Amino acid sequence: MKKLPLVNLTAVDNILSPNYNENINLSSSAMSVFTDFKYQKAQVIEADTTATQALQLMQKSHVRMKVAISNEEDFLGIISTNEISEQNIIARLSKGIHRDDILVKDLMIPKFQLHAFELNDLVNATVGDIVTTLGNYKLRHCVVLDKYNHHIRGVISSSDIARKLQMNAGNDNEFSFNTIYEEAYIQ
Template identity: 60%
Template structure:
């Protein structure tokens, strides 16, 4: 039997993540950058949740977007930290609604106003195609719809794309996706 030696952690800087080993670039298949709900559980929130509670939960868990559901987990919309901002809450307060009465469903983007990538088309697309589309529509999040099965298959997030492309960007500020697109293309052309 071999005797193993334990080592000191003093020179350890960080914890490794799978993304650090992924070799993803603009030519990579688009399915490499989407959160597939067949693999990862969708982040959902009930539409009747108080808006201030939803924002606190999202900030605490570092989540920027949730799928809003009604009874029986029926998909009704999307809520992000942008819609839960103090500015949107104050707009509701100015209409005489009490802060504790403002619900997620009052601030969400309803599914009728949301667009999605078609999963079958995404299978034939590249990361660059997705980045270009998101830039054109100025979106931070986009759902992926499996039309053959009639269900939401996943979501694509600009922050996930930036992380997987190993870009050090803070997408939480008022930065347009166009500037992310420019940085990606500068990085790709310098390689």
């Protein structure tokens, strides 16, 4: 083994960050806006977690969506800040349910209500194809399925697409696939 030299950091001020100024447009590969769970760990949450805890965890980790799983780590659905909105919580409270009894599984979008892109279809697709396909949906996330291996491979986020297309809204929370479609194609 060899001994490596150590360098003094006195003159270093900056930390490298990923380049988010990629030249992404509607003609770019769909794979350029795909969060691949093969390379980036999925943000998961157990379905028995309280909605309040889930929201706190999302805020702490700066994510707006998590994959809901069972205690056995089986895929059950997705939960986002849309579903954990105060309006949805109040609707449950009005039915006599205590706030601490409202769980992720009560508010999540279950897998039987979700639709997904198949991974092989994305390989030859463009960002514009995604936006056009999902243009009528007010969703902020779309799951990507690896049908061959029978698992969830990743997710496509409307806010990621909006950021990469350099679309500006006061707050990218407002971006759904529908708003991206309107801004990209209707204006």
